[in-house]
Each structure stands twice: as C-alpha cells, then as structure tokens.
Amino acid sequence: MNFKDMHILSMKDFSKDMIDYILETAEKLEPIAVMKKRSDILAGKVLAVLFFEPSTRTRMSFETAMIRLGGEVLSMGSVDASSIAKGETLADTIRVVQSYADAIVLRHTKEGAARMASEFSHVPVINAGDGAGHHPTQTLLDLYTIKRESKLDGVKIALAGDLKYGRTVHSLCYALSHYGADIILVSPDELRMPYEIIKDLEAKGMKVTQTDSINEAINEVDVLYMTRIQKERFPDPAEYLRVATSLQITPELLENAKKHLKILHPLPRVNEIDTLVDNTPHACYFKQAFYGVPVRMALLALVMGGME
Amino acid sequence: MNKEHLNFENEPGLRVRPIENGTVIDHINAGQALNVLHILKLPGQFESVVSVLINSPSKYGKKDVVKIENRELKVKELDKISLIAPNATINIIRDFKVLKKNRVKIPEYVEGVVQCVNPNCISNSSEPITSKFRVYEENNKINLRCVYCERIISENIADHLL
Ligand SMILES: [Zn+2]
Numbered sequence: 001m002n003f004k005d006m007h008i009l010s011m012k013d014f015s016k017d018m019i020d021y022i023l024e025t026a027e028k029l030e031p032i033a034v035m036k037k038r039s040d041i042l043a044g045k046v047l048a049v050l051f052f053e054p055s056t057r058t059r060m061s062f063e064t065a066m067i068r069l070g071g072e073v074l075s076m077g078s079v080d081a082s083s084i085a086k087g088e089t090l091a092d093t094i095r096v097v098q099s100y101a102d103a104i105v106l107r108h109t110k111e112g113a114a115r116m117a118s119e120f121s122h123v124p125v126i127n128a129g130d131g132a133g134h135h136p137t138q139t140l141l142d143l144y145t146i147k148r149e150s151k152l153d154g155v156k157i158a159l160a161g162d163l164k165y166g167r168t169v170h171s172l173c174y175a176l177s178h179y180g181a182d183i184i185l186v187s188p189d190e191l192r193m194p195y196e197i198i199k200d201l202e203a204k205g206m207k208v209t210q211t212d213s214i215n216e217a218i219n220e221v222d223v224l225y226m227t228r229i230q231k232e233r234f235p236d237p238a239e240y241l242r243v244a245t246s247l248q249i250t251p252e253l254l255e256n257a258k259k260h261l262k263i264l265h266p267l268p269r270v271n272e273i274d275t276l277v278d279n280t281p282h283a284c285y286f287k288q289a290f291y292g293v294p295v296r297m298a299l300l301a302l303v304m305g306g307m308e
Numbered sequence: 309m310n311k312e313h314l315n316f317e318n319e320p321g322l323r324v325r326p327i328e329n330g331t332v333i334d335h336i337n338a339g340q341a342l343n344v345l346h347i348l349k350l351p352g353q354f355e356s357v358v359s360v361l362i363n364s365p366s367k368y369g370k371k372d373v374v375k376i377e378n379r380e381l382k383v384k385e386l387d388k389i390s391l392i393a394p395n396a397t398i399n400i401i402r403d404f405k406v407l408k409k410n411r412v413k414i415p416e417y418v419e420g421v422v423q424c425v426n427p428n429c430i431s432n433s434s435e436p437i438t439s440k441f442r443v444y445e446e447n448n449k450i451n452l453r454c455v456y457c458e459r460i461i462s463e464n465i466a467d468h469l470l
Contacts, residue, residue: 010458089435112430112456116437131428133457 003302007118008126010134011171016178023144025298025307026291032068033294040070041306048074048101050093051128052108057267057289058128058137062105065296069306074101094120102304106130124303132167138266139171141295142225145288149262150222152179158217160186160247161227161272163193168266169227170197177204184209184217188243191233214247219256224249224282226265226272250274254282264288330356330377332399332406333389338363340392341372343466347388350376388421390414391443391450392466414450417442422452422461422468429457439470 001021014022031037047066051059063073074097090113097104098121106114107128114127114134129135146152157176159169163185170193173183183206185193192210201208211217218224226249234240248271249263265273265285277283301307336344341360345351350358356377363370372393380400381389389396390412400408420438424431431439431454441452441461452461461468 090430090433091435091437108430109428110430110433110457111426111428112454112458115456116430116435119437130430131457 002308003299004305004308005124006303007114007121007124008136008299008303009114009118010127011136011139011175014136019140019143019175019178022140022295022298022302023147025302026140026144026294027148029069029297029301030294033065033290033297035068039068041301042066042069042071042304045071045102045304045306046074046100047071047300048076048097048104050076050097050104050106050108052090052106052113055107055129058107058292061289061292062126062128062137062296062300065293065300068293069297069301071102071300071304090117091120094125098123103300126299126303132165134171135168136171137292137296137299138168139175140299141288141292142168142172142264142266143175144295145264145284145291146223146262148291149284149287150260152176152181154180154182155223156182156184156221157223157225158184158186158214158221159225159227160214160217162191162229162233163187163227164191165230165233166227169193169225172225173197173201177201177206180205182207182209184211184221186211186214186217186247188212188246190243191229212246214249215253218253218261219258222258222261224261224263226263226269228266228268228270228272244271248272248274249277251276251280254280257282325359326404327357327359327375327377327401328404330375330379330401331381332401333374333376333393334371334397334399335366335368335395336372336374336389336393337395338370338372340466341374343392343469344372344374344389344396346466347392347469348374348376348379348381348385354379384421386412387415387418388469391418391422391452391469394445394450414443414445417455418452421470422465423470424454424457424459425461425468426454426457426459429454429459431456 032039066073094117103124105126105128106117108130111131111133113130114125118125127134127136163169198208229244231240261282262284263282267285267289341362359375361373364373394414396412398410399406419440422439422441424439440455444451
C-alpha cells in the first residue's frame with residue numbers, strides 16, 4: 001500500500017484496509033517509540049509544525065514521533081510573533097513553508113483549513129485538528145488503543161459525555177463501523193448524538209443503543225470512551241454540575257465491570273474520571289496518550305516515504 | 309415546432325405572448341421564478357421583454373416559466389438555475405421556433421456559485437480560494453456539501469447564491 005505524498009485530512013478518506021495498514025505500521029514502530037530500538041528512517045527529513053491554536057499534547061506527540069524516527073522538526077513559534085499576526089493568509093504561509101519542509105502538520109481554528117492547505121502544498125499535509133472539524137490522527141490513535149488494549153473486531157464500546165458536539169466521538173463511531181462494533185451511547189438528553197449520525201451508523205449495520213445512565217452501560221462493555229462535558233454547553237451551572245456528576249467514573253461504579261474493561265479519554269480530563277480510577281487496571285488514558293506517538297510515527301514514515 | 313411548446317403557448321387565455329428570439333426557461337419549481345431572475349440579474353440594464361409566469365398549472369402541478377427575449381444563458385447561470393430548479397428545461401428560440409430544448413444539467417461540483425453557511429469555514433475567510441461544493445440529489449432534493457468544511461446545504465439554496 002502506498003501512502004507516499006498522501007495528505008492526511010479526514011477519516012472519510014480512509015478505507016478499512018488503509019486504516020488496518022496504518023495500525024499495523026504503528027505496531028511495528030512501537031519498539032522505537034519506547035526506545036527499545038533506534039531508527040533513522042526519516043533522517044534528513046524536516047517536519048514543519050504549524051499550530052495556529054495551542055494544543056500542547058498533540059504538538060509534542062508529533063514532534064516526538066518525528067525525532068524518534070531521526071527527523072528534524074521546524075516549529076512556527078507563537079502566532080502573535082509570526083507573519084500571521086501581520087495578516088498573511090494561510091495559503092501564503094503554506095506556499096512558503098512547503099519549500100522548507102518534507103511534510104506539514106497543521107492545526108487551525110477554521111474548518112476546512114487542512115483541506116485548503118493541501119491545495120497549496122506539494123508536500124503532504126497532516127490535519128492535526130481544524131476548528132470543530134476533523135482530527136484524523138486522534139481517531140487513529142483511539143482505534144490503535146482499542147486494538148492494543150482490547151479488540152477492534154466486534155468490540156462492545158460505550159461512548160459517554162458530550163456526544164452532540166464532540167466531533168472526535170463522531171469520527172470514532174464512523175471508523176468503528178468498519179469493525180462491526182456494538183455501541184452504547186451514554187449522554188444527557190441535551191448532549192445526545194445527532195440523529196443523522198445514528199441513522200448512518202445503523203445503515204452500516206451497527207447496533208446502537210442510547211441511554212442516559214452510565215450505571216447501566218458500564219458492566220456490559222469492553223471499552224468505555226469518556227469525553228469531557230464543557231461547562232459552556234450549559235446556561236445553568238447547577239445543571240452542568242448535575243449532569244457532570246451523574247456521568248462521573250468512580251472506583252465504586254466499576255465494582256461490577258468486566259475484568260478487562262478499558263477506560264479511554266482523549267485528555268485533558270477535568271473531573272469526568274475520579275483520580276482514584278487511575279490506579280485500577282481499567283485506566284488506559286495515559287497509555288492512550290502514549291499510543292499517539294507510534295500512530296503518528298507510522299503516518300509520518302508512510303507519507304514521507306520512510307516506509308512503504 | 310415543438311409540440312409541448314405549442315401546448316404551452318395555446319393555454320387558455322394566452323397569458324404570455326410567444327417570443328421571436330431568446331430563451332424560455334420552463335418547468336421551474338413553482339415559486340422560484342424570481343430567484344431565477346435574480347440569478348440572471350434581470351431586469352437590471354436589460355432592455356428586451358422579460359415575461360414571468362408564476363404558479364402556472366401544468367401536467368405535473370404548478371410551475372413557473374421565465375421568457376427572455378434576445379438573450380442566451382451562460383454556463384454558470386445554468387449551473388445556478390439547476391440548483392434551485394433541477395427540473396427546468398431551457399428552450400432556445402429562433403424565429404418563434406424551438407431551436408434547442410435541454411433539461412438543465414446538475415453539475416457534480418459548483419465553484420464560486422454558493423456561499424458556505426458555516427461562518428467558521430475556511431472558504432468564508434480572506435483566503436485566495438472560491439467556495440466549492442459537491443452537488444448530489446437525495447430524495448429528489450438538491451444537496452450541496454462544502455468541499456472544505458463538509459457542511460451540507462439542503463434548504464433555501466437560493467438564499468446562499470453568490
Ligand atoms: Zn464550508
């Protein structure tokens with residue numbers, strides 16, 4: 001499978017075979033990510049990292065991935081110090097940076113920014129989040145975590161929290177539809193997954209169940225994917241508190257969970273998961289953050305031709 | 309002379325006189341005639357006769373018709389019309405006869421024709437790009453999906469024409 005020079009913009013551009021190939025490549029590279037092996041497959045290559053909004057975790061994960069493969073990283077610095085503050089268009093920035101680098105990682109505040117950037121770039125553009133739009137490397141690392149820590153095929157998974165606005169969750173659901181997953185959606189009424197998405201998922205043959213009670217779902221599933229509920233979504237702070245508390249994961253809640261249940265969270269968490277859960281074998285969110293490295297290594301190696 | 313065209317001209321009361329040279333846009337979705345005029349920037353500085361029929365009875369329910377003397381339509385205008393009146397037919401008239409009659413073709417993509425409804429879409433910023441949409445039909449309705457942000461426009465497309 002040839003990914004060389006391919007832009008990584010949206011999960012919609014990937015077939016199941018392509019996803020599987022990326023995840024397999026990540027698995028091959030994992031020993032390098034944990035420093036058990038050294039690599040220079042991207043030696044002499046330069047990755048430009050353009051973040052128009054801060055996201056320290058994603059940025060560091062990309063930079064680590066590039067460095068571990070022997071490549072170099074070129075960072076834009078802060079937005080206010082750069083020519084963007086002087087009103088340069090993204091198109092111009094991309095046209096210049098593509099002549100400095102072998103690939104560009106872009107995070108931007110506007111939806112569709114990465115797609116547009118790809119039209120102005122001869123080198124591959126990797127979307128690291130565009131506004132409320134796509135964030136394909138997050139979805140790939142979520143899939144990788146499920147694959148490594150649980151199982152992808154036929155996984156029984158609960159997604160909990162803000163399922164209405166959380167596009168990461170939507171993207172993950174679509175991706176899981178390739179693997180015949182059983183999905184339980186846990187959210188307060190106000191934050192339910194949009195009907196069109198549920199309809200799409202069912203049309204793809206997935207079993208989708210909706211509930212507002214985490215207690216019902218927790219004992220049945222192999223994986224629990226928690227997301228943050230944002231205060232801003234609730235005009236009434238008391239209502240926010242009620243909803244947030246009703247979905248909070250505590251050790252007591254996990255008493256009757258399956259032994260192999262794994263809990264994922266894209267981080268940062270606020271209080272959705274009690275810190276007491278961190279020491280249980282269910283906690284998988286820090287591991288998940290680490291898995292971002294081999295997954296991004298795989299993408300970088302594939303699109304820059306360091307691997308085939 | 310084309311038969312259907314004859315029938316149309318012979319409707320009781322002859323509401324609109326036949327034209328010698330120009331274009332008849334027939335089978336416009338009822339209520340969309342004024343949007344068609346808007347697309348064609350009519351009347352503007354245009355000096356020949358433009359006739360408009362709204363809610364005219366036809367075999368398939370109500371329809372609108374626009375007749376424009378001494379004017380043919382550009383591809384971009386046809387693309388726009390196809391989005392708000394996908395069943396419209398374009399009749400080119402020469403010497404009172406229908407020279408050519410075509411149904412509008414719904415394009416696969418439209419560029420620079422519609423503005424994205426998502427205020428945070430990159431196509432609504434100062435970037436040097438034109439809006440771009442994939443056009444598809446669903447349940448007999450035209451839908452537009454923004455190539456950049458993927459937002460879908462399915463209602464009141466006429467309100468978003470550039
Ligand atoms: Zn858009």
